[in-house]
Amino acid sequence: MLGSLFRNPLRRPPRQDAFDATLLGSVAIALPAPAGITIPAPCAAVLVDRGGRSRRLAAGSRIAVLEGETAWCVHPGPYTCDLVPFAGAPEIGLHVSFAVDASDPRATHQRFDLFLASEAGSVVDLAGFGALAQTALQRELAQGNLELPPCTTLEEWNTFRSGFNQLMYTRFGVTVDDCVPVDLGAAHDYPALLEARLAAQVVPVTAAVSAEPAAAMPAEAFVPACEDARALRRLFLELPCLMCAVRMAVLPADQVRFRQHQELLRRLDLVSLSVGTMPALELAAPGQPLAPEEQLRRARHSRRAAAALDEAWALLARMKVAGEGPLDVLFDEADRIVANLEVETGARRLTQVQDEVTA
């Protein structure tokens, strides 16, 4: 099963066009690099093998790929992008400039390299990366883990900044150099956006009782095999690194906390084991195919588990900035996230669910 996962039949074939180093540093953060080229000046190369282990090569050296490795050329930046912190407020944004750091000698896993290994399909362009960062930011704000209220005071802004910086570093491995609120009115004209939304809207359902409200929603493109493979790959590669980081982030003060911490790590370990031994999406039993709708259900559970993984990284960022005080709240959050991971990975293993109203 895992072999098939990392042979990556679903990844897009490598681009045939030549490696264009001029894109790096402006519109692209990382580009797949062909073997044998010399790494151009400010860049570094990240080589990832099939098991997700990565190593870096400095500028000036020649990319020598070992068996099974994929190489990326990464430009450290700096990059700038505009993020919209609230989906409902498109005219106010954050102007963020960030950079990909040189490797941190204290860490065994560079977070950005892990990001490349587990999430980057091939090219990491600035727009796509900005969209990912924006999603992470919006979710933290919606859950109230970061606060950016109306008429933010300077003190609140500083608290937000430290949380945001840590989030970006823990989740993506990039350091935020500067972040200022900006008026995006010129770029995202809200009246025009609303007009466009109105035009795109399907004919509203009439007031009559419709049997299936969910059917009214436009179906988004969701290919179960791709989604499932991507989510499981992320879980398989990131959970061990996450566990390692959680172990280091908290130094238990007393026996109770130690037990709690230990229990959390044990459960994460079991989730990781469950992901590592996950049955194939399309099989109910060896040689026995699974119905397409059940495959779809399984893929949805994988995707939700990956969403819980995102929350776990965000929580790790909060653990790092938090002092001793709010640890109770953070451990409760961790309990919730791990419970969600357990439920989703458990449901992913099932071949069918009996869901009764009275269960």
Add this chain to the structure above:
Amino acid sequence: MTAPVFEASCRSILPDGSMLTITATRRPRAGRADVKCSVPGVPAQAERMQQVVRLARHTEPRYDSRDQVVLSADRAFDAATRDWELAAVLADRIVRGVFQAARPVVANGWSDAWHLGRIDGRALVNVPDGVLAGGPDALPHLGALTGQPDPVAATASARAWFPLHSGGDHDDLGWVDVSVRPLAGALDADDDAISVPDLDALRQGQVRAVLAGSRHFDGRGQGQWKTTVRFGETGFAGDSYGLALVMADRIARGREFMARGRVIATGTSSAWHAGKVETVDALAPKCALILREAGPGDRILLPKAWEGALPQGMREALRARGASLACVERIGII
């Protein structure tokens, strides 16, 4: 944060005038279904209730798989009735602490799009006082309970709350709701596009002047929007609602950061076109009222002049409840 609740109930008025009570309890999940419903004698309705609650949960940012919520109705109702749906959704939210109600809730409303948080209407014709009624003219979507803009509609709207009178024991918070729609053609005098159906002519003029001033300060939004301003309660005094009105307008137009809960504001200005916020009277009673009413996630905005004179321990009390307070001199970004 507030202590967790394990039981909550929410009522709804049935077509025959009797009161239906939906009770929600919360217990550890232990491998069971996330939502369980029972309606005496009508299993089909229980199934519908489960579907409604599950769909409505899609609009929540935080997913918790650790609890099972059991919802039960205290009497049977016929299959055509759908007005209980809002009550079921709210009972499910109250018991998990997602929505915190200050007083017992009676709610009527149904929807075909709970997964979007939209409330399409209600069957109840004469809505008694204090009943939370769903529908485009009352509570159009679930986010409006805390003043959040509607995420899907082509009309952007937002609410902000303000003390109706000058505080005191019998005072209450009232809301002002600003909804804006893109204006297709260019209009030369933008205040023509602002309608305030609830108020008399004098106060309509005030509302228009306030909005025109604050939009001038923004540099945007003039001649672009068709605006409707509604008030939850029209019997308010003074002009201290100004700041709440301006904030609701800015949030509706997507030009302001957002709070998770309600925005509660008091303040006025003689120069909205410069973005200035000026002081209002009745500091102590208003603070007492706000302290009484504020809930988790709420954002309280007061004039800068009040900063030194706030009651002792008010900030800490608010923070303990999950609300935050700021004394502002100007509107806009920091």
